[in-house]
Amino acid sequence: MARPRNAAIDGRVLAAAAEELRHGGYDGLSIDRVAERAGVAKTTLYRRWATKAELVVALIVTLREDVPFEPSDDPRRDLTELVTAIAANLAATPTTLIADLAAAAARDPRVGDAVRALWAGRHQAVTAVVANAQQAGLVLDHVAPAVLVDQLVGPLYYRLLVTGEPLTPDYARTLITSVLGPEEPR
Amino acid sequence: MARPRNAAIDGRVLAAAAEELRHGGYDGLSIDRVAERAGVAKTTLYRRWATKAELVVALIVTLREDVPFEPSDDPRRDLTELVTAIAANLAATPTTLIADLAAAAARDPRVGDAVRALWAGRHQAVTAVVANAQQAGLVLDHVAPAVLVDQLVGPLYYRLLVTGEPLTPDYARTLITSVLGPEEPR
Missing domain, CATH: 1.10.357.10 (Tetracycline Repressor, domain 2)
Incomplete structure (x- = not known):
């Protein structure tokens, strides 16, 4: 069964990802720095989004809703x-x-x-x-x-x-x- | 009076810049690496295009002609x-x-x-x-x-x-x- 998600953490991570993306572009985006900016443990972030592509895709979804x-x-x-x-x-x-x-x-x-x-x-x-x-x-x-x-x-x-x-x-x-x-x- | 340009060098530098841009995006583009890839002295390159923006603009011009x-x-x-x-x-x-x-x-x-x-x-x-x-x-x-x-x-x-x-x-x-x-x- 999928782990229940914490919407507040998701929101913080995605906001941090958007900010990182804005500064450094996709190539400059680092999951570690996103975790740091969001104040979230790296393991927590990697458990939700294993790769940079998945994280950016999640970000795109929130933009489009x-x-x-x-x-x-x-x-x-x-x-x-x-x-x-x-x-x-x-x-x-x-x-x-x-x-x-x-x-x-x-x-x-x-x-x-x-x-x-x-x-x-x-x-x-x-x-x-x-x-x-x-x-x-x-x-x-x-x-x-x-x-x-x-x-x-x-x-x-x-x-x-x-x-x-x-x-x-x-x-x-x-x-x-x-x-x-x-x-x-x- | 402006220095005469060497079209062959310009072409090599711009091709190298396009290649670097393709791999690393704009943020990852480094004039030093472009010089190295083109086999051109950094000073030569900087004399022609002092900044990354100018180099990319020159590249755009060639794309549009x-x-x-x-x-x-x-x-x-x-x-x-x-x-x-x-x-x-x-x-x-x-x-x-x-x-x-x-x-x-x-x-x-x-x-x-x-x-x-x-x-x-x-x-x-x-x-x-x-x-x-x-x-x-x-x-x-x-x-x-x-x-x-x-x-x-x-x-x-x-x-x-x-x-x-x-x-x-x-x-x-x-x-x-x-x-x-x-x-x-x-």
Whole structure:
């Protein structure tokens, strides 16, 4: 049977890991230093996460849990909520951390798989709403929903990691207007 | 007057820097080790690039020079050429390097400025073609060209750094079809 977890310790360790990652990047991350920063015995930390990759994956999971989504019968509203929430979530996360995770994912297949699995969940949620929008006739169906999702979410990462432009709610709405067309007056 | 440069030495140093960056990330990059790997005297290297940031910026410049672009009177063809070339260029660059540069840009403002300046040039080239496409009536003008550019180029980085999906010429063309609509038969 799995050992019961202590959420307070987990939280301290993950906060320490995020801090270490921010300072030294994935390559500079040391489980020993994370244990020291968190004030947790190394053995305790290694019992929970045996490798750096597992620790970083756990950190990624906590970063991704806070995008809420409640589907409704209005795909435009759903899409606005979802994309705005993703933009807000990304804007609230340190850019260095997101960039470091991308670098870690590119370098370590286990981190890559974990990151992609988490992003796949989010990607699928947006894909489902885009498919609803196509069925409701809000989007032309000459392009697969997955590609439209890339065009809604990809620009957020592009601004964050490449152009450095801000991820505002207005920007998120502009992306949706671009894909769905201007909103019809009711 | 500036010292004449030896292109062969520059090439060796930049190749060594790319290799070091691939192994250790930006934080692990050491100018001394780059000099050793390139078989160049440290003083020679420091005379050319005084800091790690300058060396990485020089490396970025070499990565960016190989996206060709010849504008024509056909915005759809121009856009296809440009976005396909960017996709091919990104696909040919090691993902770890692109991720590391994004991480370095997020961490070091000088690298960030250099990366953004280079991407701004590419971004402006695509923006000009998108504006031509809007003037030619190929794209609805309810969205600013800059946003459409984000939706053409952003998905490439998103696939590369986040979802891990491949950057094929077909994918680049699908992004353009999504923005411009299906091609009219001639």
